Amino acid sequence: MVLLSSKQIDAIHDLLVARGVAYDALRMDLLDHLCCMVEHRMDSGDPFERALTESAKEFGPQGFEKTQEETLYLLTSKHRKMKTITSIFGIIASSLTLAGLLLKILHLPFAGILLILGIGGLIFTFLPMMLAVRLHESQGNQAVIINVLGVLCTLVFLVAITFKIMYWPYANLLLTVSLSALTLLFIPAIFLRSYKKAENKLMSVTYVLAVFTGVLLLYKVTTAEPSLSVSNGMLVMNQSIRSEVENSNAEREELMASMQEQSPRLNDLALATEELSAYSEHLRWHIIALSQEVSADDIKNIDLENVKWLSSIYQYQDRWMDDSSEFNVHELGEKMRNWKSKASALGVEDAQLDNWFPMDSVVVPHRPKMAWEKAHFSNGVLVAVVTNLDKISLTANQRFLQLATREQGRQQLAQVINPTSQASR
Amino acid sequence: MYSNELIKGTLRTIVLNLLADQGKMYGYEITQKVKELTDGKIVITEGALYPLLHKLEADGLLSTETVPMGKRVRKYYTLTQDGSASAREKVAEFFDFMKTMNTVLRGDHGLAFE
Known part of the structure; x- marks a missing residue:
């Protein structure tokens, strides 16, 4: 049995490289295989050169390349599927x-x-x-x-x-x-x-x-923050409502003090107004504190410049939408209803009261209709929520002043008509 | 010699079963052995055998052992445990297939045979 020399093996190796078999593991197999085929032919008397040419022919013209292609294709099939x-x-x-x-x-x-x-x-x-x-x-x-x-x-x-x-x-x-x-x-x-x-x-x-x-x-x-000018503008707007709230609070107290004779119903409304206004004020600072992640005790000392008035309050809303928290919007709603019932006792019509303090669902852009509490206190930015609260205080005070003046006028009129009667209406 | 399609579908079964019989073999030996066993009716081409051997090795059905032979290296293939199981499965499946084919081809609604 013929055994190929190193030189002959090198020649076969070169042939494989020349035919494009670059994948080492396969070339090792093919080299041995081709060597065996050549040796087999040489055993039957062929010279090396002819044995090699004939053996290579058995693979076909592109046989080596195709074998390599097929091998690589099968080896990568899982990866291709993945x-x-x-x-x-x-x-x-x-x-x-x-x-x-x-x-x-x-x-x-x-x-x-x-x-x-x-x-x-x-x-x-x-x-x-x-x-x-x-x-x-x-x-x-x-x-x-x-x-x-x-x-x-x-x-x-x-x-x-x-x-x-x-x-x-x-x-x-x-x-x-x-x-x-x-x-x-x-x-x-x-x-x-x-x-x-x-x-x-x-x-x-x-x-x-x-x-x-x-x-x-x-x-x-x-992460764009709202611009400073928008923020400042909103704050100034809120501040002007705030000063109105303070003015009307003072006026209410002044008026109550100046009235010599107070009707019990007007007195009730004054109490309800004070309660509503005070509660709204507490809730206001409560919301500011929570949304700025400052403790309630520190909040009144906070520099207003450092409050992020345009920050979204959505993520904190649970803490005042929830009945169990110290200050919450349901309680605020109760105080408003109480105010309405006292005003109603003074003869204000329900339609009028609903006009002053609308508590119906609110149409919000791009959302389904929202309950009054949700629309006003769980949506939007801090300054809007705070302004909503200030507006409630302001309405209660101003409407009280209006009703009290009317009541005062009635009393004076009654005194003119019937000076002996001391009863209020 | 049988048609390419027939050989293509059975090549894996032939190689696995042969290795289960003979223990370790190298590529050329496999082609010669198959030729010998089938009187030259089944000839496995190199272009089909080596891609299959490499794939089976990558799938963990075969392990290899290299033996230097002067300037060249001979690679012997052996079945792994998974490979033996797969060989048994393939052979069983093929016998079942033959049985089914038998029924189909000899059945009443099949083609006349023999």
């Missing part, structure tokens, strides 16, 4: 997210549920699967770190965006975390790799700077 499934999940989740966003922009129903499903799909199926695929493909620690960092940043960013869209708390914190991680970890990692590899170093610096600028702009846009 990639396809990942893409399908990605497409479904992105479509849901896009549909949700579209509905949100058009103010149509089901926007929230679609957004949650879509972003949830991205977070829980697409991103982990994509990470698995990328890790399978990536070589070296650096690539692994970059992929893990990239996916983590995206994940936290998506969660933050969801919170932002749904008006859940801590959205800005999450946003800051994800964008900081992106800026401080991910971008430097990308930069180091591309700087090492890039032929044009300047290009990679430009690229990183552009991405960095983009991230900062994104941060600016998504």
Whole structure:
């Protein structure tokens, strides 16, 4: 039996390389296989050269390449399937997210549920699967770190965006975390790799700077605070209502003191007014304290300049919408109803009272009709809620003054008509 | 020689069963053995055998052992535990398949056979 020499084996090896067999593990098999075929032919008398040509012919013209292609195809089949499934999940989740966003922009129903499903799909199926695929493909620690960092940043960013869209708390914190991680970890990692590899170093610096600028702009846009002029304008508006409230409080007390003869019903209304006004004042500071996360004792000392008048109160609303809390809007509603009943005793008609203190459901833009409490005290920004409370105080006081003046006039008239009668009407 | 489609569908079964019978074998040996066993009726081409061997190895059904032979290296393939189980499964499945084919081809509504 013929055994090939090292030189002959080298010749066969060169042939395989020349025919494009680059995959080492396969080349090892094919080399031995071809050697066996050649030896077999040489045993029956063929010279080496002819034995090799004939053996190679058996593989067909592109036989070696095709064998390699087929091998690599079979070896990567699982990975390809995984990639396809990942893409399908990605497409479904992105479509849901896009549909949700579209509905949100058009103010149509089901926007929230679609957004949650879509972003949830991205977070829980697409991103982990994509990470698995990328890790399978990536070589070296650096690539692994970059992929893990990239996916983590995206994940936290998506969660933050969801919170932002749904008006859940801590959205800005999450946003800051994800964008900081992106800026401080991910971008430097990308930069180091591309700087090492890039032929044009300047290009990679430009690229990183552009991405960095983009991230900062994104941060600016998504966490934008309302402008100072809007905030100041709102505050000034509230302050003018406040001074009206204080004026009318003082006027009410003055009037009550100056009246020599008080009707018991007017007295009742005065008490109800005082109670309502005081309760509204307490609730006002209570809400400011909670929304600024300051303790109730400290709130009156807080510098008004430091209060974020335009901050959303949505995340704190439970603490005054709930009956069990010290100051709450239901109690406020009770005080208002009490005021109404006292005014009613003075002969004010119900329609008039509803006009002064409307407590019906409120139509809010882009939302279903809201109960009075909800619309006024769980929605919007701090300064609006506070102004709503001040307006209630102001209405109670001013209407009391109006009714008291009318009552006074009646008494005077009664005295003119019947000077001996001391009864009030 | 049988048609390519028939051989393609049974190649995995043939290779696994052969390895279960013979223990460890290298690629050329497998092609020769099959030729010998079937009187040349079944010829396994290299272009089909090696991709399959590599795939089975990647799936954990085969393990390999390399033996240097001068300037070249010979790679022996052996069944792993999973491979043995898969071999038994494949053979059982194929016998079942033959039985079914028998019924189909000889059945009343099938083609006339023999």
